Amino acid sequence: xxxxxxxxxxxxxxxxxxxxxxxxxxxxxxxxxxxxxxxxxxxxxxxxxxxxxxxxxxxxxxxxxxxxxxxxxxxxxxxxxxxxxxxxxxxxxxxxxxxxxxxxxxxxxxxxxxxxxxxxxxxxxxxxxxxxxxxxxxxxxxxxxxxxxxxxxxxxxxxxxxxxxxxxxxxxxxxxxxxxxxxxxxxxxxxxxxxxxxxxxxxxxxxxxxxxxxxxxxxxxxx
Amino acid sequence: xxxxxxxxxxxxxxxxxxxxxxxxxxxxxxxxxxxxxxxxxxxxxxxxxxxxxxxxxxxxxxxxxxxxxxxxxxxxxxxxxxxxxxxxxxxxxxxxxxxxxxxxxxxxxxxxxxxxxxxxxxxxxxxxxxxxxxxxxxxxxxxxxxxxxxxxxxxxxxxxxxxxxxxxxxxxxxxxxxxxxxxxxxxxxxxxxxxxxxxxxxxxxxxxxxxxxxxxxxxxxxxxxxxxxxxxxxxxxxxxxx
Numbered sequence: 430x431x432x433x434x435x436x437x438x439x440x441x442x443x444x445x446x447x448x449x450x451x452x453x454x455x456x457x458x459x460x461x462x463x464x465x466x467x468x469x470x471x472x473x474x475x476x477x478x479x480x481x482x483x484x485x486x487x488x489x490x491x492x493x494x495x496x497x498x499x500x501x502x503x504x505x506x507x508x509x510x511x512x513x514x515x516x517x518x519x520x521x522x523x524x525x526x527x528x529x530x531x532x533x534x535x536x537x538x539x540x541x542x543x544x545x546x547x548x549x550x551x552x553x554x555x556x557x558x559x560x561x562x563x564x565x566x567x568x569x570x571x572x573x574x575x576x577x578x579x580x581x582x583x584x585x586x587x588x589x590x591x592x593x594x595x596x597x598x599x600x601x602x603x604x605x606x607x608x609x610x611x612x613x614x615x616x617x618x619x620x621x622x623x624x625x626x627x628x629x630x631x632x633x634x635x636x637x638x639x640x641x642x643x644x645x646x647x648x649x650x651x652x
Numbered sequence: 653x654x655x656x657x658x659x660x661x662x663x664x665x666x667x668x669x670x671x672x673x674x675x676x677x678x679x680x681x682x683x684x685x686x687x688x689x690x691x692x693x694x695x696x697x698x699x700x701x702x703x704x705x706x707x708x709x710x711x712x713x714x715x716x717x718x719x720x721x722x723x724x725x726x727x728x729x730x731x732x733x734x735x736x737x738x739x740x741x742x743x744x745x746x747x748x749x750x751x752x753x754x755x756x757x758x759x760x761x762x763x764x765x766x767x768x769x770x771x772x773x774x775x776x777x778x779x780x781x782x783x784x785x786x787x788x789x790x791x792x793x794x795x796x797x798x799x800x801x802x803x804x805x806x807x808x809x810x811x812x813x814x815x816x817x818x819x820x821x822x823x824x825x826x827x828x829x830x831x832x833x834x835x836x837x838x839x840x841x842x843x844x845x846x847x848x849x850x851x852x853x854x855x856x857x858x859x860x861x862x863x864x865x866x867x868x869x870x871x872x873x874x875x876x877x878x879x880x881x882x883x884x885x886x887x888x889x890x891x892x893x894x
Contacts, residue, residue: 638811
């Protein structure tokens with residue numbers, strides 16, 4: 430079976446499973462929206478007091494924690510028996526790429542809904558909203574690439590949730606620093622040509638992460 | 653790559669003596685030699701001989717560690733994993749020394765132990781990656797599994813580490829010498845004598861680090877051998893994490 434077809438089938442399987450147990454997507458969304466509400470109460474409705482850079486920083490921290498939470502479960506549902514089955518019918522490349530793609534879709538939906546909720550409660554000082562949305566999607570893509578393989582590593586240990594956080598923080602912090610800076614520039618409505626350098630760097634890191642996961646997953650998979 | 657070095661366990665192997673001589677030269681001349689008078693830096697420029705070699709050695713050791721992680725994935729032998737782990741430990745120690753020498757320098761030049769300079773923070777986050785690597789190793793009891801997933805994490809983290817240490821600080825302004833118009837350690841600022849001391853210090857510290865690592869590897873191998881005979885074998889149930 431060609432790789433693309435395998436990826437498509439695995440992705441469809443993930444979506445069907447997601448649709449059957451709806452509480453998973455709902456749990457992720459409630460987590461993010463709950464966090465937005467906590468921020469709202471913490472600042473007690475005085476969203477006008479927030480400087481744009483604080484607004485941006487708080488939003489990215491919320492996104493980071495909810496993405497961690499969402500991505501951590503990407504391998505927890507897979508039992509050993511099912512992995513044995515995959516071993517016979519698919520290639521490891523298809524499994525990791527479909528998981529990354531699925532996480533990307535999940536994180537994008539989560540991020541966009543979160544952005545709407547955050548705008549509703551905390552206001553929106555962004556001046557270049559299309560660019561900001563593009564950076565959010567780019568951020569989801571990069572985070573999903575980084576977090577999927579780490580979720581796979583963490584799933585092999587006993588304390589996977591704790592390890593997930595410990596292992597992913599140092600990897601995600603550099604990405605987050607870049608994303609914070611570039612989104613701050615979009616927030617201030619700077620000319621788009623200023624942003625391209627950082628966007629290219631982020632995309633480059635994303636490509637490297639996808640490539641390295643693609644090369645490493647076959648070894649992770651072999652139990 | 654370093655296999656011929658490991659076989660020589662004599663303390664008088666040529667490269668160990670070379671390391672001693674080079675470091676002796678670098679230490680004596682580093683403190684006594686002439687240095688150019690540059691603004692801001694003044695005498696603290698001598699820290700170049702001790703601070704910068706730490707980062708070069710750290711990068712080399714972490715790179716060797718990644719190479720042995722790749723070797724482990726291709727050929728899972730306990731020896732490859734031990735070498736990879738030992739080099740990661742050495743790299744971490746050199747990184748910590750790099751941060752400490754940098755902090756000492758910063759106290760005398762900038763007047764504070766720590767600033768929000770991108771290079772400092774990148775180094776701290778980079779070390780955090782290797783702390784996470786150590787935690788991951790200890791979190792799994794089964795030796796093979798621990799070695800396998802730690803190797804995977806090691807390889808996965810390395811490109812980000814390099815981007816963090818070498819690429820990202822160059823994109824922002826920094827107070828660090830060599831950035832943002834501060835007098836730097838580039839070739840124009842160094843005279844011939846400084847270059848000689850600087851390069852011998854780099855090579856000396858690298859050889860010293862390899863020497864320390866070979867000792868650590870031998871220690872780890874004895875420990876593994878002892879565990880093999882004394883410890884209870886890890887049963888399948890106790891390592892069942894998933």
